Amino acid sequence: MGTPNMKKYWYQPLIHYSINCNSILSLFDVCERGWSSKCKLTIISAIIYILNAIWSCKNSFRFKGEQPNMKSTITQIIANVSIAGNLTKLATGSTIRDFTVLKAFKVNTHYPNAPKITEVIWSPPILHWIKCNTDGAALGTTDQAACAGIFRNRNGESLGCFAANLGIENDFYAELMGVIFVVECAIKKRWTHLWIESDSKLANLAVKSSNIVPWQIKNRWLNCLHLMTGLTCMITHMYSEGNHCADKLASIGLTVDGFTWWSSPPVNIRADLVNNRLGLPYYKFSNFTLRAWFGPPSFLYLTFDFNIFWMRP
Structure with a gap:
């Protein structure tokens, strides 16, 4: 999994972060980079389907002698991730990096509702x-x-x-x-x-x-x-x-x-x-989402599904 031929299929240029491919657990570290809820789910789905594709291709090569077609494999990964990402109603972030990742996997954006202030x-x-x-x-x-x-x-x-x-x-x-x-x-x-x-x-x-x-x-x-x-x-x-x-x-x-x-x-x-x-x-405040990005590796992502309030001085 750590060979140069496999690393290029982890979409590293897409998310603009170096990815540690030494272990399965280290792969999921990329999910903790302050992504929006929907983008984080999409990245997790991509990692899971890539691992599944690698396992399937290696089994096909070992037991059937079939050489994997990388183009069709990547297309299948994108299709599976697209289905998983489009089934969720999680909110999409407003950053361009979230938009880039979601569009690469053909996942529809779902922006949060505007906050209602009463x-x-x-x-x-x-x-x-x-x-x-x-x-x-x-x-x-x-x-x-x-x-x-x-x-x-x-x-x-x-x-x-x-x-x-x-x-x-x-x-x-x-x-x-x-x-x-x-x-x-x-x-x-x-x-x-x-x-x-x-x-x-x-x-x-x-x-x-x-x-x-x-x-x-x-x-x-x-x-x-x-x-x-x-x-x-x-x-x-x-x-x-x-x-x-x-x-x-x-x-x-x-x-x-x-x-x-x-x-x-x-x-x-x-x-x-x-x-x-x-x-x-x-x-x-209803439908209120607060996001704060302090830069890697520290980040804070807070979503208030409940109502918050403060008093004007």
């Missing part, structure tokens, strides 16, 4: 209404869970907040318990006009249909819905980027025992409270 601003309630942002947190499906909520008036001032450790539960359970605690606290405080805001769409859906509620809290959830009929109440969805206060409170809930109520907000959420009162926006 501005998220916390909205205060209207006069005589109380707004509560709630959230649930779980460290895992078999680990600790907690829920939290913070009540604010039309000026964005905190009227009180809570956090509760729920023990070993899942995230959906925590989100529902957050809504239950919000309603129970509102009844106790005699707040009759309540706006509940959660970043869980399932929690909002559970208000309309209780069939998705876990059986462990089904009765308590139905009682919560009954209590809501005595309130002027609405529940809406908010992106998690605008729900930082409740999210941080839920993280605190993982460290407390049982239910905890604060008349004044904890120190670590006060900065977010001020940002909400000032109407500072947060941004939600």
Whole structure:
């Protein structure tokens, strides 16, 4: 495999990198050069099909005495790599070297979608209404869970907040318990006009249909819905980027025992409270891909399939 006659079939001039053909594992080092996802898959496929072609040609020569036709062998390699590359929906990079490699193997380019940027601003309630942002947190499906909520008036001032450790539960359970605690606290405080805001769409859906509620809290959830009929109440969805206060409170809930109520907000959420009162926006990014190339051999390639966010200063 390391002979000069074989090295020229590794497409070394195409990728502009020296290729170590001393071992099979060293061949795959060329894949770790900061390629895009689709180009990396194409190169891996090319290496595998080239190895397969070499093995097949050597067997044909050894057992059948047939001399390999290099032109037809390379054509077959390109055809196989093209099929493998075109079956994937991975994103193509924007560099000319990625484009050159993909076109050499007749692989179609598939560029990522343009990032969608959504501005998220916390909205205060209207006069005589109380707004509560709630959230649930779980460290895992078999680990600790907690829920939290913070009540604010039309000026964005905190009227009180809570956090509760729920023990070993899942995230959906925590989100529902957050809504239950919000309603129970509102009844106790005699707040009759309540706006509940959660970043869980399932929690909002559970208000309309209780069939998705876990059986462990089904009765308590139905009682919560009954209590809501005595309130002027609405529940809406908010992106998690605008729900930082409740999210941080839920993280605190993982460290407390049982239910905890604060008349004044904890120190670590006060900065977010001020940002909400000032109407500072947060941004939600979808379909966002970040690439950074620091030159060989060091590189960094990050793909965010999830949503990332930051706050404008």
